[in-house]
Amino acid sequence: MTQAPLMIQRSCRIPVPLADCFALYTRLKADEYIHSDALIAPITRIEMIQGKSFNEVGDIQRITFKGGAVIDEEVLAFVPNRQFVYKGTGFSQPLLNWLDHAKGSFEFEKDGDGTLVTWRYLFYLKPGLGIGPKRLVFKAAVVDLIWNRMMTKTLVNLTQIITLRALQAGKR
Template identity: 90%
Template sequence: MNQAPLMIQHSCRIPVRLADCFALYTRLKANEYIHSDAVIAPITNIEMIQGKSFNEVGDIQRITFKGGAIIDEEVLAFVPNRQFVYKGTGFSQPLLNWLDHAKGSFEFEKDGDGTLVTWRYLFYLKTGLGHTPKRIVFKALVVDLIWHRMMTKTLVNLTQIITLRAMQTGKKS
């Protein structure tokens, strides 16, 4: 029996017009804004496996982290000025190897003269022996503790970077 995925989401308001915010976001590489610290290893390499920009459905990138962990991400949906959806597979880190896959999305919505950005992540755990206890541990440690902190800090980084780049190009609001 498949269980519902574990979900976490966070939102932030970026004081940049929707179209400019989305365009600036899609030009960023994950290693420019993803938060890393003593628990979350920094990204050491991003390699395109399929496609050229990671902005089109079917594009696949491989992200390598310090220590050798790897995640492959595939673009599932790309709706300009609205949504970017991707699927992660091949997680090799402890606890994350319990995942079958994950789906992430960044959703963009006009918010006055700025943009509301919501980052949603769905974790689909592998089924099998010990699934229920693994789900409880995964939710407590990965989702509620590690991912919550990482998402919060990453969205602060994203807000600062997009706001600064918009100011540099004269596209704030």
Template identity: 30%
Template sequence: MPLIERPRTGPSATALARSPLPPERLLPLVADHPLPRMFDRWGPFPAVERVDGQDGAWDAVGKSRTLRLGDGGAVTETLVEFEAGRCFAYELTGFSDVFDRLVRGVRGDWGFEPDGTGTIARWTWEFAPRFGRGLLVRLVVAPLWRINMQRMMTAAVRELSR
């Protein structure tokens, strides 16, 4: 069962970017983009330093990998949805850093909508706060993460669209 059922109810952050590439070309590039190149350290958020346990392309529900973070922590990422050319979603669970004190997990969704000959990409993180942490996540973590994810997404989509 997914960590977060739809419709969304937890604190969330969303970023958008436009690419001249069509969705069916952009989605696999984003899904397989090396996470250490995208997730650099910013503010209170550690970088992803390496990815362990990924076998092949990130393109099938049930695939799982471990993200090793710059603060010494780790988190498990599991692909929970994948529709070629349209979307993919993953869940982050088992944080072993400060995030573990704030959230039970995160659901990340990437959506790719045609826009003329290009694509509007949407990336959303929905947080599942721990008991008593919802307000902190909603008022501090989610807004800071939104700034960070917009910065990362803009750079990644620009790079991948070349």
């Protein structure tokens, strides 16, 4: 029996108009804004496996973290000024190796003169023996503790970077 994915989402308001916010976001590399700390290793390398920009359906990038952990991400949907959806596979970190895959999305919505950005992440655990207890441990340790903290801090970083770049470009 397939279980529903575990989900987490966080939102932030970026004081930059929607089209400019989306354009600035799509020019960023994950290592420019993803939060790292004692629990979340910093990104050491991003390489394109397929495609050139990681902005088109089917593009695949490999992200390597300090310590050697790797995640492959594939663009599943790209709707200008609206949505960016990707799938992550090949998680090699402890606990994350319980994942079959994950789906992430960044949703962009006009919010007055700014943009509401919602980052959603769905974790699909591998089926098998012990899935119930693994699901409980994964939710408590990874989703509620680690991912919650990382997403919250990453969205603060994203807000600051996009706002600053919009100001530098005179688009705010």
